[in-house]
Amino acid sequence: MMASDALTGGFADAPTEAARAFRAAMNAMAFPGRIQPITGGQGPAPLSPAAATLLLTLCDPETPLYLAGAHDTQAVRDWVTFHTGAPLVGASEAMFAVGGWEALQPVSAFAIGTSDYPDRAATLIVESAALEQAGSTLTGPGIKETATFSLPEPEVFAANAARFPLGWDAYFTCGDRLAALPRSTKVS
Amino acid sequence: MTTQTAEATQSAYNFAYLDEQTKRMIRRAILKGLAVPGYQVPFASREMPMPYGWGTGGVQVSAATLTPEDCFKVIDQGADDTTNAVSIRKFFERTAQVETTTHTAEATVIQTRHRIPEEPLREDQVLVYQVPIPEPLRFLEPSEVETRKMHALEEYGLMHVKLYEDIARHGAISTAYAYPVKVEGRYVMDPSPIPKFDNPKLEMAAIQLFGAGREQRIYALPPYTQVVSLDFEDHPFDPSKAEHPCDLCGAEDSYLDEVITDDAGSRMFVCSDTDYCLARRDAGHEGAQGARG
Numbered sequence: 001m002m003a004s005d006a007l008t009g010g011f012a013d014a015p016t017e018a019a020r021a022f023r024a025a026m027n028a029m030a031f032p033g034r035i036q037p038i039t040g041g042q043g044p045a046p047l048s049p050a051a052a053t054l055l056l057t058l059c060d061p062e063t064p065l066y067l068a069g070a071h072d073t074q075a076v077r078d079w080v081t082f083h084t085g086a087p088l089v090g091a092s093e094a095m096f097a098v099g100g101w102e103a104l105q106p107v108s109a110f111a112i113g114t115s116d117y118p119d120r121a122a123t124l125i126v127e128s129a130a131l132e133q134a135g136s137t138l139t140g141p142g143i144k145e146t147a148t149f150s151l152p153e154p155e156v157f158a159a160n161a162a163r164f165p166l167g168w169d170a171y172f173t174c175g176d177r178l179a180a181l182p183r184s185t186k187v188s
Numbered sequence: 189m190t191t192q193t194a195e196a197t198q199s200a201y202n203f204a205y206l207d208e209q210t211k212r213m214i215r216r217a218i219l220k221g222l223a224v225p226g227y228q229v230p231f232a233s234r235e236m237p238m239p240y241g242w243g244t245g246g247v248q249v250s251a252a253t254l255t256p257e258d259c260f261k262v263i264d265q266g267a268d269d270t271t272n273a274v275s276i277r278k279f280f281e282r283t284a285q286v287e288t289t290t291h292t293a294e295a296t297v298i299q300t301r302h303r304i305p306e307e308p309l310r311e312d313q314v315l316v317y318q319v320p321i322p323e324p325l326r327f328l329e330p331s332e333v334e335t336r337k338m339h340a341l342e343e344y345g346l347m348h349v350k351l352y353e354d355i356a357r358h359g360a361i362s363t364a365y366a367y368p369v370k371v372e373g374r375y376v377m378d379p380s381p382i383p384k385f386d387n388p389k390l391e392m393a394a395i396q397l398f399g400a401g402r403e404q405r406i407y408a409l410p411p412y413t414q415v416v417s418l419d420f421e422d423h424p425f426d427p428s429k430a431e432h433p434c435d436l437c438g439a440e441d442s443y444l445d446e447v448i449t450d451d452a453g454s455r456m457f458v459c460s461d462t463d464y465c466l467a468r469r470d471a472g473h474e475g476a477q478g479a480r481g
Contacts, residue, residue, distance in 0.1 A: 015203035015211075019255040022215050026253070029222045030395045030410040031311070058219075060212050115340035119220040119229045141225045141372055142410035144393075165374060169223045182223035184372065184410075 006078035009042035011056055021057040028171065028180040033138045033149030035131050035179045041083075044075035050173035051098055051125050052079075058123075059084040059096055066094035069103025071127070098125040101152040107160075110168045118165040121183070126152070128174045140185040149179060151187065158187040204251040205283040210234055214252035214406065218397060221408035226371030227339070228322050228405040236401065243276055244401030246299045246318035253314055253397065254280065254297055259287045261295035266303040266443070266460035273301075290463050302365070304386040306442045306464040309394035311411060317380045319400040322407065324368045324378040344376045347418060355423055367425075370416045377407065379415075385429045385443045390415040432457040437468035438475040 011017040017040040024038040043052030059065055065086040067076055080086055091097060091109035104124055113121035128150075135150040136157070149172075151157050160167045160183055167183030181187075202208070210232075217231040236244040254260065260280050264273040268290040276299060277288045289295050292307040299316040309315060321327075325335045328346045338344065347368055354362045367384035371377050379390055380398060390396070396409040409415065419425040430444045435456040442464055444457040456477055459465035469478060 014208055016256050018208060018211070019203065019253075020257075022211075022252070023255050026215075026218060026222070026395070029219050030408075032410075058212060058216055060209055062209075062213070063216070116336050117230075118224050118227055119217070121220070121223075123219070141413040142222075144412045165224045165227060169219070184223060184225060 005044060006075065006082050009044075009052065009079065010083045011040050014056075018057050021053045024178065025054060025057060025171070025180075028178055029169070029182055030142050031147075032140065032142050032181050032185040033133070033147040033179055035133060035177050037176055038178050039176050043079050044073070046070050046073075046127065047076055047079070047098070048127055048173045049176045050178045051127055051171075053176075054125055054171060054173065054178065055080060055084055055086070055096070055098065059086040061085040061087065063095045064089040064093050066091050066097040066099075068097055068099025071099045071103065094122055096123050096125065098127065100127050107156060107168070112160075112163065112166040112168055115166070121166070122168045124168055124170045126170055126172045128152070128172045131172055131174045131177055131179055137188050138181070138185050139188070142182075143185070149181070151181065154187050157181060157185075161186050201283045203256070203284055204254050204280065205236075206234065206248065206251045210248075211252045214248055217406040218249065218252065218408060221397070221406050222395070222410050224375075225409050225413045226375030226377040226407060228400075228407045231404055231406050233401045233404040237279075238275070240402040241320065242272055243299070243301060243318040245399030245403075245406070246301070246316050246401075247276060247279070247399075248401060249316045249397050249399035249406060250276075250280065250297060250299050251284075253316065254284050254286055256284070256286065258296045259289050259294055260284075261289050261292065261298045262300070263298065263303060263305065263461075263463075264301045265445075266305075266464075267462045269462065291467075292461075292463050302381045302383075303443070303460060304382055304389045304392075306439075306459070306461045308389075309392050311393045313394040315392075315394050315396045317382075317396065317398045319378070319380045319398045319403075319405070321366075322378055322398065322400040322403050322405040324366075324376050339375060342374065344370075347376055348420075351418060351420070355420070361419070361423060361425075364428075368418050370418060371409065372414050373416075376418070377415075383429075383443055384417065384425075385427045387415075387417045387425070388427055430457050433475060434459045434465060434468075435475040435477040437465045437473045437478060439465070439468055439473070 041053035041056040110122035132150040136154040138147040217229040262273040264270040292305045366381040417425040
């Protein structure tokens with residue numbers, strides 16, 4: 001039996017709210033490490049509003065989704081299935097994955113694309129306790145000189161960037177804010 | 189348009205014309221394009237209510253990008269007032285109810301065919317290109333299987349041979365538009381048929397998205413991405429333009445169109461960016477034939 005709160009928390013006006021949410025997600029990916037506000041969706045705990053909004057904006061029956069660790073609850077499963085229809089799969093088949101950084105380990109399980117099709121790589125949505133414009137130094141496309149951002153394990157992201165154009169891409173979500181780190185960003 | 193028909197239009201179409209699942213598919217392609225700058229992401233291009241070659245790729249990317257708060261500008265070869273630009277602007281006025289403008293500085297999303305505006309763009313602006321042939325190697329290698337392998341292996345020798353043959357035959361690289369570039373030292377990319385004069389502007393503060401509808405490809409350049417026009421040490425890249433100031437506004441730094449004015453060989457050179465030219469004339473600049481009525 002599906003809990004009734006699985007039916008709430010979607011976009012009130014999907015076309016316009018998804019458009020605004022996508023602009024935030026696109027700006028985050030285009031300006032790596034820059035924290036953006038994103039609102040519109042509200043999922044069951046422990047899903048943050050930012051992660052819930054990302055799922056509503058990007059996921060549908062064509063995008064296999066992996067719920068990691070504490071995010072793999074019946075309530076989240078019901079909510080995701082009702083609102084997006086995304087098939088729930090294991091890490092290696094996932095186009096999107098959501099969970100805490102610890103729960104997403106080992107990240108080597110995620111698709112990194114192929115040399116012919118580097119776009120066939122996973123997007124990780126890393127639920128974070130805090131997002132700060134401090135910590136690791138970032139350089140690369142989308143960054144004028146350097147940026148700084150709080151990464152959970154900088155060396156893992158540096159290794160992910162080293163195999164560019166292969167690699168997964170990551171969003172970091174906390175409350176109603178998000179930031180992104182594409183594989184093209186060099187971490188030091 | 190009366191209020192009544194405007195409301196009818198509004199309820200007859202989804203916001204920005206495309207259905208939500210199509211927009212999600214395009215949005216996912218845009219994000220992967222931004223993550224791998226210069227790589228052409230395949231996408232399931234839709235039929236649009238305009239023929240291929242009229243900007244169906246750009247229109248789909250704009251539809252997936254526009255928000256109700258955006259101010260939209262469309263240029264075709266630099267001009268806001270050509271048929272294609274006017275009809276695409278009207279299309280989104282009707283289906284997305286967005287504000288539109290001809291002023292580069294006021295626009296937040298600019299769809300363009302074959303030009304980059306003269307005025308430098310900002311971080312809060314998005315430039316969407318209409319692309320006919322996204323594959324820079326296509327005229328050298330017709331097979332998609334082969335060109336995909338060439339990109340995977342970073343095998344771009346053929347492109348350098350082509351540029352070298354230009355020099356051997358003409359004494360200079362004769363490619364004047366759609367001049368190939370290398371993105372972040374990895375992918376060779378077709379910047380769409382912009383004049384090579386615009387190539388240095390590809391390194392900019394705005395997000396650049398490229399949509400090829402018929403060829404079903406989307407690619408992207410995040411802000412400040414390194415974009416290098418291919419050349420040789422002894423034949424460096426030259427972003428040339430007509431050696432002439434604009435006859436209307438006197439600008440010496442803008443890309444010019446040559447306009448034939450009679451059948452006796454008279455001609456004039458005018459800015460291809462109409463908004464740039466108009467703004468300069470409004471500010472009091474005047475070229476050789478620039479008397480304003």
